[in-house]
Amino acid sequence: xxxxxWRIRRVGQAVFTVWAVLTLSFALVRLxxxxxxxxxxxxxxxxxxxxxxxxxLVEARLSVRPDQPIPIAYMNYLTSTLQGDLGQSIASxxxxxxxxxxxxxxxxxxxxxxxxxxxxxxxxIGALMAYWEGGRLDVGLTSWAILMGSIPFYVLAFLLxxxxxxxxxxxxxxxxxxxxxxxxxxxxxxxxxxYHAILPVLSMLVASGVASLGMRGNSIRVLGSDYLRxxxxxxxxxxxxxxxxxxxxxxxxxxxxxxxxxxxxFGGSVVLEQVFQYKGLGYYLYRAVNIRDYPRMMGxxxxxxxxxxxxxxxxxxxxxxxDPRAGGASNESY
Amino acid sequence: xxDRDHKETLTDALDGTISTDGGTAxxxxxxxxxxxxxxDRFWTAYDTxxxxxxxxxxxxxxxxxxxxxxxxxxxxxxxxxxxxEPTAPAEGPALIQPFETxxxxxxxxxxxxxxxxxxxxxxxxxxxxxxxxxxxxxTLGTLVGAVAGYKGGWIDTVLSSITDVFINIPGxxxxxxxxxxxxxxxxxxxxxxxxxxxxxxxxxxxxRSQVLTLRQESFVESARTMGLPTHVIVSxxxxxxxxxxxxxxxxxxxxxxxxxxxxxxxxxxLPFEKLNWGVTLQLAYEAEAHARPQALHWxxxxxxxxxxxxxxxxxxxxxxxxxxxxxxxxxxxKTTADEDTLEATTH
Numbered sequence: 001x002x003x004x005x006w007r008i009r010r011v012g013q014a015v016f017t018v019w020a021v022l023t024l025s026f027a028l029v030r031l032x033x034x035x036x037x038x039x040x041x042x043x044x045x046x047x048x049x050x051x052x053x054x055x056x057l058v059e060a061r062l063s064v065r066p067d068q069p070i071p072i073a074y075m076n077y078l079t080s081t082l083q084g085d086l087g088q089s090i091a092s093x094x095x096x097x098x099x100x101x102x103x104x105x106x107x108x109x110x111x112x113x114x115x116x117x118x119x120x121x122x123x124x125i126g127a128l129m130a131y132w133e134g135g136r137l138d139v140g141l142t143s144w145a146i147l148m149g150s151i152p153f154y155v156l157a158f159l160l161x162x163x164x165x166x167x168x169x170x171x172x173x174x175x176x177x178x179x180x181x182x183x184x185x186x187x188x189x190x191x192x193x194x195y196h197a198i199l200p201v202l203s204m205l206v207a208s209g210v211a212s213l214g215m216r217g218n219s220i221r222v223l224g225s226d227y228l229r230x231x232x233x234x235x236x237x238x239x240x241x242x243x244x245x246x247x248x249x250x251x252x253x254x255x256x257x258x259x260x261x262x263x264x265x266f267g268g269s270v271v272l273e274q275v276f277q278y279k280g281l282g283y284y285l286y287r288a289v290n291i292r293d294y295p296r297m298m299g300x301x302x303x304x305x306x307x308x309x310x311x312x313x314x315x316x317x318x319x320x321x322x323d324p325r326a327g328g329a330s331n332e333s334y
Numbered sequence: 335x336x337d338r339d340h341k342e343t344l345t346d347a348l349d350g351t352i353s354t355d356g357g358t359a360x361x362x363x364x365x366x367x368x369x370x371x372x373x374d375r376f377w378t379a380y381d382t383x384x385x386x387x388x389x390x391x392x393x394x395x396x397x398x399x400x401x402x403x404x405x406x407x408x409x410x411x412x413x414x415x416x417x418x419e420p421t422a423p424a425e426g427p428a429l430i431q432p433f434e435t436x437x438x439x440x441x442x443x444x445x446x447x448x449x450x451x452x453x454x455x456x457x458x459x460x461x462x463x464x465x466x467x468x469x470x471x472x473t474l475g476t477l478v479g480a481v482a483g484y485k486g487g488w489i490d491t492v493l494s495s496i497t498d499v500f501i502n503i504p505g506x507x508x509x510x511x512x513x514x515x516x517x518x519x520x521x522x523x524x525x526x527x528x529x530x531x532x533x534x535x536x537x538x539x540x541x542r543s544q545v546l547t548l549r550q551e552s553f554v555e556s557a558r559t560m561g562l563p564t565h566v567i568v569s570x571x572x573x574x575x576x577x578x579x580x581x582x583x584x585x586x587x588x589x590x591x592x593x594x595x596x597x598x599x600x601x602x603x604l605p606f607e608k609l610n611w612g613v614t615l616q617l618a619y620e621a622e623a624h625a626r627p628q629a630l631h632w633x634x635x636x637x638x639x640x641x642x643x644x645x646x647x648x649x650x651x652x653x654x655x656x657x658x659x660x661x662x663x664x665x666x667x668k669t670t671a672d673e674d675t676l677e678a679t680t681h
Binding site: 013014016017020023027051120146147149150151152154155158159161162166167257260263264266267268270271274285289292297298300301303304307308309312 | 351603
């Protein structure tokens, strides 16, 4: 019962977050001093357009009508956004939703690979360090993990780009796929896509350093607990103990790390894709902010946020399957 | 009332002052056996809060390195800006390699600006951002997490919902959008706080879940039974046991502020007048320094500056963990050493 309640609450929370993000972006567009709507109006009127035409254009582009009272404009904004209308880009005049739909899969592709590999690397390295705690391997790997944790991912990205792409020419210096291949389900295209994604994915692996330190701490704590001794006395095999007892219990707290990583990686995609000129959603958002293309900027921000909300929701749901204790905390009021 | 209790109250009533265990004093009249002067108290405090932590920090190699690195940056930000002259375009020849001449120890960029001077003069602004951002996110995170976890009920529901919204919003894009709309000034404190506008939420959630177990402890329960007001319980009973965790998070928050600030300057989203690590990166990128072998150091110098302070902060954070560990502490405190030896002899 608690389990079901918790799931329903979690769905409610996700919906609430999406609503909060939409409201926030409406407030930013319409209400804040120096808001995009006002800025756009001024921009257009200064370029010699008559005010009525400028208002029409702003309405078309931002899906916010300047002359409507705020509550009505807010309702219209919510409904049009929920219907997938994110306005039109100032620079290209294209619907923002279409542009984003083309950019998003690339970012999801790179991010999901980075997340998976980071998580697996963190768990494996952390477990190795814990198993040989205090040994030479532990000291070496710990130093490595600290170094990884100290390097911002974009610094690693630059180093990889400078040396592997520009110096040695092993990898492409930018782009998403080999020019001239036909996008679709064919081998040259897919291998080209993989090839171009290697360096961005590698750069994001710095997060595995901190993750492995967390895993190391958890495993050491589990290794010292009484139920492990009991398991050994029962004569369970080492493999069963290490996989069923140690790994499972040590990995549970890692989920929090994973959740935080999701947000940070999606946020980081802005810088990452700029460095590699990898034209996904992050690059799109970066360009939009740089040229102050407000519809693109708000649309990109909303989509990237909603992507994180969905990713976190999926992660939370699977977590509750692994750990039956999830969500049962006391909420008694003091 | 049992029979025995009854008898005791009877004897008490009969001979007035003498209690049943043979003693003459009630607990309320007991006087402390040990006298403690103000000087003693001062020394205890000094020992607990200054000497022991320093001694622990000094005993750990990671801490020594971390401490030295952070101190280096602090010196660069304070003394360094006075000692080392700010650089200007065409100060020296373009693209001198590092360690070539002692005039430009880290080389120059393509406009002949001294890179070492650039690094030193960016430090102060960065340190201001770090301080403001880290303090802001840790204070807010602790406050929200502790109150939500302790109070429970609808206050918890409201605060947790807000926290969850901020956890779900990726911080970097939010900051980008805010910077683009608000046209930030150059006040480093404001930038630091803006960079932390979403990052307090992770700490708030972690603190809340720890407070949820803490609130059932007996010392918290007794404080509540005594009728202490909530703000006293939260500040005197709930937060102190969590201090180690909070302090370690301070170093993490500081690291994140540096990473994000440098990234925003690199992307050219934050306005700037003076050079700093991120701006240097941006200029190097725009000059295609990554494609030119002779300009490589232009990239490496700011990257090393960012990575260096980050290594320092990580090492410091890891060793602070030990400072707050009671077992490690006891070994370093002189005033608690008596109990330690006592324990050793009895076992």
